[in-house]
Amino acid sequence: MPTSHNGWLRAVLDSPAKVELLAFFYLNQYTVDDAAGLSRWLGLDLEKVSIAAEELSQAHILTKIGEGKDAVFTLNRDEKIQEAVENFIKTYYLPLDQRHQILSDLLQGRTIPRD
């Protein structure tokens, strides 16, 4: 069963595609899309995304509605799961994402916001 510790989640997230997918859902919480749509949003290979989405739904992190290639995925809104996802993303993913943002801002000549 999921708990608010990150351990189980880290065990589930055993591929880069899963991490990317989870981060996408975390940042875009109300996404409703099928595997093909998700692969388009992420710019990742359809097969990898299909497997990742399937496994994340088996781990109850995503909710799968329907079957086959028309099945759509949403983020599970269970509080405990949300909390675990948030912890994970904030610890492992966002710092990286922010670095990307700063880099891309720099490249586009935008100023970096100061906290």
Place this chain on the structure above:
Amino acid sequence: MTKISTGIPGLDDVFMGGILKGDAVLVQGTPGAGKTTLGLQFIYHGAKFCNEPGMVITFEEFPQQMYRDALNFGWDLQALERENKLRIISTSPGVFQRQVQDAQGIFQQQAREMKVQRIFLDSVSHFQRITTDPVQLRELMNSFLNTLKQGGFTTLLTQEVAHEERGVVSFEQYVVDAVIRIFVLEVRDFDRKRFIEVLKARGQNFISGKHAMQINEQGMRVYPRPMARRLYRASSAAVADSARRVPTGIGGLDRMLEGGLIEGFSALVAGDPGSSKTNFALQFLAEGVTQGERGLFIALRESPQKLMNSARSIGLNLEQMVNDGNIHILHHSPIQIDPDALYWEIEETLQKQTFKRVVLDSLTDLEPSFHDDIKRLRDYVYALIDLFTQHNITSIVTRQVGEETADKEVVESDLAMVFDTILALRLRRIQDHIRKTLVLLKVRGSNHDSGVRLFKVSNEGILVETKFEPTSRFLRQLQRL
């Protein structure tokens, strides 16, 4: 039928109160035109201020990008999501279509739970990912719009267009209730300007034509095209005879004008650079102050400080008049000012405070923004003068007119119609001296030639003096105006 606010200041005025509740409105434009901004502002306004929860369906732009862009305008969309007043849903056209066909689908379920009233779909161009067959596309769009109608939602849909022409009418334009088009046009060399035009609005009136639109830190704003409320009629001599005269305070000129300008009408002071047009205007406002009439100086040419210096050199203490609240200076750099935005600022100023005299210095500074659209310039000037007339304000508008005006003759006679009085100020070499000369080209609606007068500018003000006989060539030049 109920109208609802779009949340875009000015756009509701274009729609004469707002868009019809339950309508589907298509927003067309090239990439970067501002379609998404318009849609998000519509949704934010509804959710935040009208108790109308909203749903955004996006096929391409990431919700996270929308949150970020919106925050730059000060709109916290995620806070609204936490309050269940908003959902931004990223999805694919195919998923969306399948779900919408099913009454128990995710979108309808969400919409029911949240009592969604406004929907923003960005963009219908992506339906082509489902099919490129025009017949199927049309059916798809129709069934989708029907579902929206049944749900009672007010919907904004964006559509990307490849370029600015509006020749091609897409089928989407036929099936929606209203179509808004955003245009991005080049003005001056490197300056781009946004306009918005309502191409159709079923079952309601709207103000036709292109309206200036701006995006700044506060979001989007539309400046409805200034329009004269009625057809302009130049004052007839009969009306004018009984009308009150408004003295200009310029020695000699008031006598030529049989007492002054006509109350509630406008005079054009046209002439060479350096011919004292601004001084004429200053003297006119200062005379008002001595008569207890407040004046508004719309300064597009000179800063308030420079104006005060000019005034001092003709013996007027403008600074004092400003400090006493008798004259208000509205200053904008002509490079930054959008004429339509200026019009609405003037309108607001005249609503808030009472003025009896107004000066616009100068029309020339506004002209480049019209990009040789002569009709638009003329409508603008008519609207502005009409605004002054509605407030019973007597006004002077200055305009620079060089010697090479022949090719613009048509425009000028067109523009001239709105002015009751026209003065031409010219610098002329007379007997080896540069002299300032004045000719009254039009008085009280009729063409008029009082001959050429010399005038002097000194620290005691402006004085129009002796008449002199010009050569016929010189007169012809003056009358080109």
